[in-house]
Amino acid sequence: MKALVLEKMYSLSMKDVPIPDCPEGWALVKVISVSVCGSDFHSFKGGNALLTYPRIMGHEVCGIIESINGNSESFSIGDKVILMPYLSCGHCKACKKGKTNCCSSLSVYGVHREGAMAEFYAAPLDHLIKVAPDMSSHVAALIEPLAISTHAVSRGEIKIGDVVLVVGAGPIGIGAALMARIDGATVLVSDTNEARRRYAMDAFGFEHVLDPLDPAYASQILLLTSEEGPDVIIDSTGNNRSMENDVNFLSNGGRMVFVGISNKPIALDGTQFHKRETELFDSRAAKLQDFEKVIRCIESGKLDPLKMVTHRAVFSESKEAFVQWNELGGDVFKAVIDMTEKK
Template sequence: MKAFQVKAPLDYRLAEVEVPGVAAGEALVRVAYAGICGSDMHIIHGDNAFVRFPRITGHEFAGIVEAVGEGVAEVAVGDRVCIDPVISCGGCYPCRIGRPNVCTALEVIGVHRDGGFEELVAVPAANLHPLPEGLGLDAAALVEPYTIAANVLDRMQPHPGDRLLVFGAGVIGLTILQMARAKGIDEVIVTDVIDERLVTARELGAWHTVHGSRDDVEAEVMRLTGGEGLPLIADAACVPALLPSMLRLASPAGRIGLLGFAPTPSDLVQLEVIKKELTLVGSRLNNRKFPEVLALMAEGRLDPLTLVSHRLSFAEMPGAIHMLEHHPEKARKVLIQIGA
């Protein structure tokens, strides 16, 4: 069968691989669609310390159950499913307190083990989520990015009437915007340095947008908030140098959600944190957010296909990687059709 395999940093191709076996507790899924994520690009660049090569990437995907292993009762052959990529041990401290997404033995499908950029993939059956009636496999392949948004918003604990500032209008920033609106946060400010992304943010319901290089972001945000600042700030730009600005823009008792994995140090002015009693929270992957996102999609409160800028065949995937490598500003979500 065909798979998109990264053999080593910057060495990637469509390859012929063996059909994986199905162990007890696993299901074999025939992949229909998969989305390319920024973290896939990090793996291709060799910037992910958790990856061992060769690796079949892909953690945003949906398909149809082809076979099930011994003891599987959660799903049956023929079920349409999407896949939560987070695999946890269930016994460590984070798992015991209900935070399996930071399990001490964490594995992520498409990172620690082979993922969805292959025609057939074996995954733990417990990680499969049957799709609501009427939700297409293409939309279902994009559930995972929305779980990232749901997770960071949950970590920031919004209160009724809170306003939100989103740094970065890439795919994750746009999913945070959409998820916030679906959860009743009406006033969302989005800042980015690419005009096209800000246009999309406005189309998706941003209350206000600010150009990060042409405008004085801090002055504009303070004008919009009457000098109070924002109770909620989400860092979807993942640029460590922006943290001091976030601290200044946060209102007293504000919460800042950080998503970036950059190893570069950030300047943290403790005075800003203490005098306003700010809360800085990290957010990694998702903590069992698939049911919530699927329900919102089924209700029509989230439309993931608005994120898709390119639909390409599996054979075109190497070219899609080249485009994202050299012209990332031309794409939002690139959706790969593998077996639908």
């Protein structure tokens, strides 16, 4: 089969590779569309310490079941499916607590194991989720990143009437902002990138979109939160300076959720953290209930993931497109690779 292989930093090749093995209880899935994650761009630039080369990237994927090894009452050949791309061990402390998303030996498609930027991938049946046959493959491929966002919102325990500040208006941040709004929160969004701020307003209808570099940023937050600060701050930037600074804007008794990953130490102001009795949570990956919630919101019309897609390419042109998207940076909100012209 053909696969887009990351040979080393900044080096992609379209190669013939073996079709992946499909053990008993697994399915072989023919890829229809695969969405490009920010982590794929980080891997391309050598910024993912967990990835080893060479690697087939990609974990935000929609496909059709090609074959099943064994019997299944839940799946059939021809089912349209998405992937929960995090394989857990099932027996470590985290798994026993039901926190399989932070398993001590978590294996993620496209990072620790071969991913879905290929004609086929194989996965355990219990890591596949059926979607409606008529669901757009682009929509389906975006369910996974939206599940990441949904998990972050659930970590924030957001209630109707809460004021939530989402820092970082990339796909994960915007997904969190959308899900927080669906849950009944008043949502503020901030980003240093003007194009991302404009997109948050124009495409997704967020009214209060702020620039953290604006000298009036702190006073703007106070003005929009009755001088008390947000109840919850969700930071998706992965920027340690941003994450350190969040506590200065939080309401007393508030909660912070870090969903972005910083590769640098995070130093929190102990006084500011203490006087608010701040609750700090991290959010990793997603759980089945997060995927299910996203699907319900799509099916009910509360969520339209297609608004996220700004760029696309067919698989045969994906090598050149990926390099171009990387150079465009923040101007690419979400890019999708289609295996053929027809989705």
